[in-house]
Amino acid sequence: xxxxxxxxxxxxxxxxxxxxxxxxxxxxxxxxxxxxxxxxxxxxxxxxxxxxxxxxxxxxxxxxxxxxxxxxxxxxxxxxxxxxxxxxxxxxxxxxxxxxxxxxxxxxxxxxxxxxxxxxxxxxxxxxxxxxxxxxxxxxxxxxxxxxxxxxxxxxxxxxxxxxxxxxxxxxxxxxxxxxxxxxxxxxxxxxxxxxxxxxxxxxxxxxxxxxxxxxxxxxxxxxxxxxxxxxxxxxxxxxxxxxxxxxxxxxxxxxxxxxxxxxxxxxxxxxxxxxxxxxxxxxxxxxxxxxxxxxxxxxxxxxxxxxxxxxxxxx
Ligand SMILES: [Zn+2]
Ligand SMILES: [Zn+2]
Numbered sequence: 001x002x003x004x005x006x007x008x009x010x011x012x013x014x015x016x017x018x019x020x021x022x023x024x025x026x027x028x029x030x031x032x033x034x035x036x037x038x039x040x041x042x043x044x045x046x047x048x049x050x051x052x053x054x055x056x057x058x059x060x061x062x063x064x065x066x067x068x069x070x071x072x073x074x075x076x077x078x079x080x081x082x083x084x085x086x087x088x089x090x091x092x093x094x095x096x097x098x099x100x101x102x103x104x105x106x107x108x109x110x111x112x113x114x115x116x117x118x119x120x121x122x123x124x125x126x127x128x129x130x131x132x133x134x135x136x137x138x139x140x141x142x143x144x145x146x147x148x149x150x151x152x153x154x155x156x157x158x159x160x161x162x163x164x165x166x167x168x169x170x171x172x173x174x175x176x177x178x179x180x181x182x183x184x185x186x187x188x189x190x191x192x193x194x195x196x197x198x199x200x201x202x203x204x205x206x207x208x209x210x211x212x213x214x215x216x217x218x219x220x221x222x223x224x225x226x227x228x229x230x231x232x233x234x235x236x237x238x239x240x241x242x243x244x245x246x247x248x249x250x251x252x253x254x255x256x257x258x259x260x261x262x263x264x265x266x267x268x269x270x271x272x273x274x275x276x277x278x279x280x281x282x283x284x285x286x287x288x289x290x291x292x293x294x295x296x297x298x299x300x301x302x303x304x305x306x307x308x309x310x311x312x313x314x315x316x
Contacts, residue, residue, distance in 0.1 A: 002138070002158050002211045002316045003027040005234065008036075008046035010308040012218075012240045012254070012276045013068050015042060019282055019310050021068035022275070024215060024236065025052060026156065028138070036060045037154060037215045043072035044079050050311065054080040055087060059133075061140070062093030063217055064151035065100065074104035081113045088115045092132065092140075094150040095120045123150045129227040143228050145219035148253045153216035155228040160209045169203055211316050214269070217276045220250065221259040226267045233316055235269040236308070238276035242294045257294070261302045274298060275308040 004027050011019030021040025025047070028034055033056045036043070047054065057080065063069055070093075080089070091097065098118045105112060121132070123144050132142035138158045145151045163185050167177070170184070175192065183190050184200045191197055214229035216222070217238035229235040240254035249256045257274065264272040280287060281294040298305050306314070 001029060001160060001209075002156065002213065003029060004313055004315045005213065005236070006050050006052075007275065007308045007310060007312045008043055008050070009038075009040050010275045010277060010310055010312075011068075011282065012238075012278045014279060015040075016279050016282045017284065019277065019279075020046060021072075022063075022217060023072065024275075025050070026213065027052075028058070032056045033058055035156075038063055038069040038217070039071075039073040039076055040068045041071040041075075044076040046310070047076070054083055055085045057089060058087075059090040059092065059135070061154050061215075062091070062097060063145075063153070063215075064147055064149050065094055065096050066149065066218070069217075070097075070100070074101060074108075074110070077101070077112060077116065078105075078110050081111070084113075086114050088117065090117050090119060090133070092119045092121060092142075094152065095122060121150075121152055126152060129155075129224060141228060143224035145216060145224060146222045146253065147218045147220070151218060153214065153219070153222070153225055153228045155212060155214040155232065158211045162207050162209055163204045164207065166203050166205055173198075213316060214267075216263070218254055220253050221255060221262060225263045229263060229267040229269050232267065232269045234271050234273065234314065235264050235267065236273045236275055237263055239274040239298070240276050240278045242281070242290075242297050244293075257298050257301065261298075261305075264302065271304070271306065271314075272302060273306040273308050273314065277308070 006025040008023035009020035015021050020042050022038040023043040024037040026035045126142050126144045129143040133140045141155045142152050145153045165181050189199050212232040213234045214232045215236045216225040237260040238255050239257045239260040241249040241256045243256040243258040281291045283291045
């Protein structure tokens with residue numbers, strides 16, 4: 001069951017005292033298994049700081065090959081090896097990811113002792129939203145975004161079927177609560193202690209539990225971001241700039257607050273988080289004024305909006 005997300009880096013371009021570069025951890029279950037989305041420089045420090053274990057890292061999804069989303073990956077994978085982790089890992093990202101990692105490991109003489117599978121994503125196949133990977137009850141969808149290099153948005157869709165016992169009906173048959181209830185929940189047919197055969201259909205009610213998270217960074221306003229995040233519980237969208245710096249946003253293929261809100265409204269998401277915030281808005285003294293403008297615009301335009309901060313955790 002998708003548990004929560006932890007923001008490991010929420011700044012754009014370069015790290016500052018306040019925000020590290022892009023990375024997001026998605027915690028998959030209460031054993032601490034997790035995936036990473038983007039892996040900017042220094043991500044492994046953040047992983048350690050929040051108490052996540054690299055042995056529990058099962059997959060990494062890179063949106064694009066810009067350094068603020070990627071430079072932390074070779075080091076993190078090397079550390080995972082030094083820690084003696086043997087579990088296989090899946091790595092997803094644009095074409096070029098494999099060459100980049102091979103070169104880093106070759107030139108630095110790094111040996112990775114566990115197996116890793118690189119799944120390179122071809123833009124041509126993801127012009128529109130499509131299934132990228134299925135892992136247990138989680139499906140990851142992917143679509144091309146609008147940046148000045150190949151860049152992909154991801155959404156995780158999780159569907160769990162919950163089976164609830166209809167206690168009243170069982171009691172009417174004289175079947176009292178006990179270990180037998182578990183069997184009824186799990187099996188199609190059981191034999192009761194008195195020898196009666198019980199077909200469990202009709203005594204169990206199934207309900208679907210659906211969760212959906214979407215991560216879009218970096219991009220101009222994109223229709224694909226809407227498709228990916230349709231009805232999501234949580235949309236994490238980049239907003240590098242406030243809307244009065246739209247020209248700069250367009251020049252650098254980034255979103256403004258307004259762009260991110262437009263996606264959230266049209267996709268009817270339940271919660272919107274803004275991340276990948278330009279260092280010009282980081283709260284150091286000289287920028288405090290600009291941060292206030294950024295924050296004021298976001299909260300005025302979209303009540304309930306969440307402005308990501310490093311180490312922020314959100315339950316799903
Ligand atoms: Zn970036
Ligand atoms: Zn970028």
